[in-house]
Amino acid sequence: MPLLPEHISALIGALSKLPGVGPRSAERIALHLVQADPAAVQHLATALVDARERVRLCDTCGALTEKSPCGICTDSRRDAFLICLVERPVDILSVEKSATFRGKYHVLGGKISPLNGVEPDDLRIAALERRIPDEHIKEIVIALGTDVEGDATSFYLAKRLAREGLRLTRIAHGLPAGTGLEFADEVTLSRALEGRREF
């Protein structure tokens, strides 16, 4: 006889696929939930499905949003001629928390990685190139991670995006090497933004 009822095992299996949730945490959460208030469980299930259904990517910048264009793209108080280029939608959140950047964003959607079959054409580079003349962009701050692929992608973009009248900068190496934006604290990110330099 299995130790746990089938539906608890199934729930543990589904929970342990979440980031940062190991088998022990998944078991603890599942055993809590099957004894929790049914309304609270239903609330969590609804929140899950609602969030997944309502949240989409902004057609302009690629941010997570419930309406496109997103709140940042339509915010007239932000510098419309300055774009911060990030790898993933969640990186926007990290930069916003540093409260140092008041421009708009562009999500690249990944890093160039020939070994993983990610070529420049798989990224949202062409969309960014269209935004440069359309939105009269004056500066692009490249804010990718500092691992090998992030570095390579940054240098590739510095070459490809270079054009008359466009300033290309990169956030400073306040970011610890070999890591992504999501692990950086606000102060580090804030300093990295303030210390950005010309290519």
Added chain:
Amino acid sequence: MPLLPEHISALIGALSKLPGVGPRSAERIALHLVQADPAAVQHLATALVDARERVRLCDTCGALTEKSPCGICTDSRRDAFLICLVERPVDILSVEKSATFRGKYHVLGGKISPLNGVEPDDLRIAALERRIPDEHIKEIVIALGTDVEGDATSFYLAKRLAREGLRLTRIAHGLPAGTGLEFADEVTLSRALEGRREF
């Protein structure tokens, strides 16, 4: 403008109520989920609700089960005259994992705690007292926690359950496996010494 779309914030709020999930983990999980395969998110939501709806407590022993009486209560290969008394349904899982106990269980549903308003009548003691003659129980192993309330409850039960022909035992208290004396606190060591046995 809030940093995150409303439905992501709602999801983070619901997730951070789970045991062992702090605000940072909740944010990480939520941001993962809103970009995950919609079918996987639906699967998780269904697993949540299904588990909560299908899993109930065994009418006899109080274990988590999908049918009552549970698989342990109906297992004819187990010693039907031996009961292990635990505080919560999940404690059964811990004892089962030790693979040392082959009797049945009884879940008390808590510990006596006058400060928190938990009186003996709030626990499943009367149900246990009915089981003793009904199932011809010969031994009850009290396996509650070793905090003050667990100790007090154990002593209370040892008195209340005492009757002719019933053996009342308590799981041993001592040094945990795989550790040295230097890591044991005074109370643990004192109990380990008191509970010493012949080789």
